[in-house]
Amino acid sequence: MGRIRYLLGCAAAAVMTLSTSASSAFADTFAVVTINQQALFFNQINEGASEAAKAAGVDLVVFNANNVPSAQNDAIETYITQKVDGIILIAIDVNGVKPAITAAKNAGIPVIAIDAQIPEGDNASFVGVDNTRAGGEIGKFFADYVKNEMGGTAKVGVIGALNSFIQNQRLDGFKGAVEESGQKIEFLNTVDGQNVQDVALSAAENLMTANPDMTALYATGEPALLGAVSAVTSQGRGDSIKVFGWDLTKSAVDGIDQGFVTAVIQQDPAGEGKAAVEALVKLKKGEKVDPIINVPVTIVTKENVDDYRDMFK
Template sequence: MSSTALRRISVATLTAALVVGVTAGCSREDASTGAKAKSTASGGKVRIGLVQVNQQAIFFNQMNAGAEAAAKKTGADLTVFNANDDAVQQTQAVQNFVQQGYDAVIVEAIDVNGIKPALRAAAKAGVKVIAVDGIIDDPAVDVQVGVDNAAAGKQMGAFVNAYDSAHHVTAKIGVVGALNSYIQNLRKDSFAAAVKAKGATVVQTVDGKNTQEGAATAAENLLTAQKGMNTVYATGEPSLLGTVAAVKSAGAQNRVKVFGWDLTKQAIDGIDAGFVAGVVQQDPKTEGTKAVEAAVSLVGGKTVTKKIDVPVTIVTEKNVDPYRSIFK
């Protein structure tokens, strides 16, 4: 990647690299003082560690692509860490990045509360901290980049209300969530409040555990248990993928309308088939770009707004075409 170094690493690799990072002689001052010092391990470049959730979901890979492009443009040295859905590995990665003298860490947190001690230690050591997507409410975070998930869940609730009104339907809604995900619970709760306020009923919530296989099983059980259900709301990419698969497997395309988060080819196929009515599409590439730009600016001593909002789009049959080339 031209002059900008990009690495994708696992926790074992990062831990092993710690010895190299320390013996390379970073010029960061004593971490206990909290003083900021620029790392020289990458020839004077800003060194940024991106702590990612996984590298299976399209969403996270698009975020990585945006971050990589921004690092190349700004001349920063970016390392992407893959936690493989393990919150403990994320904490260890932050700690290791700090010990190796990185200038900034960007975190897409699995556990937004559990990661806080590591981020506080990073901030004390003079490392700039950027939270992306998942909201981490803590003074250690210099900048929060991403979607207002509660507001977007409410926006999707209003969309479902308008859809039902236009089609003269009273919604009986099943939710396929990820109850271990803070941000997906925000999407679930704000959506439910919005639809209930207009007379809809949430008949059942099932836990897809933030995996496609788990969501497919949960959605199948939901479809079997709730014969009168006419709407399903999926709170994330794995939940929506699993729901689409379950609806097709059960032959329920004419029985329910599906609404959810994060486009995939399968979701677009569902839109074309008519049973997926609306999908909240985030802009993860822009989130990655903005996070790296914020990190570089902060390390350079510039002022950056505390919150950088990235808006969402609700994709329907009317505006899906521009996304087809992305999700082939």
């Protein structure tokens, strides 16, 4: 019991891939439908879920949608056919996936959403952070930093993932806090890193080339932050550009040590995966779970980065 199986997904092959695993599906199986397995954040969700599944004595299968929203819908529909006992979803398109969630509910299969809230969805619970609020927290930190360390003025470019609902929330919260601050901060272009590190790197390099007077970068997710750090390093602009973003990696920690990565929102993805599995276990026993299970965030800077170094050894 407690085994974890990984399935690769793409839009064309999602149903076929899942169907080949049907013979191994059995009672007490939870399925994780994730966004990709490139980002450390999503893999840490899987690790936390796997440990919790092992402790609970249930099987866990993981479906990798490879950043394709329709693949997530196909995966959920196939898991309904396979009659899994619960589904954990990290949604790409929070509105587009709602019919599949409703279908799962109607089939008696609870869905726990992680990281991305489903607006008016039929999921049993949401586990994660308030992305708009946390975006506002780092936005306020950024505005204060501009006031105290950058002479009260900045030109900031943004590396996002435009198909990601939650990353757009993080940008909205960030912009809202900056606007409320009253600082002289100009927003330059927002480029699409597509939640893929190499794409984010190219987008960041192009953004920096087009804006030689840019003084700050805001990255709304892990691949975007990786791209931002690599771009600043490759162009030798660590002395002129300060980076703010989401989700620590080793390169982000190195950037903090070098002084150009200033602040990073750190979530607890393993804790989110663990909480989601535990919620499904409770539901299977007939117990109730809270509709929103909040997981706190921390703003990591040079003052507290030592607390996170062991994660990247």
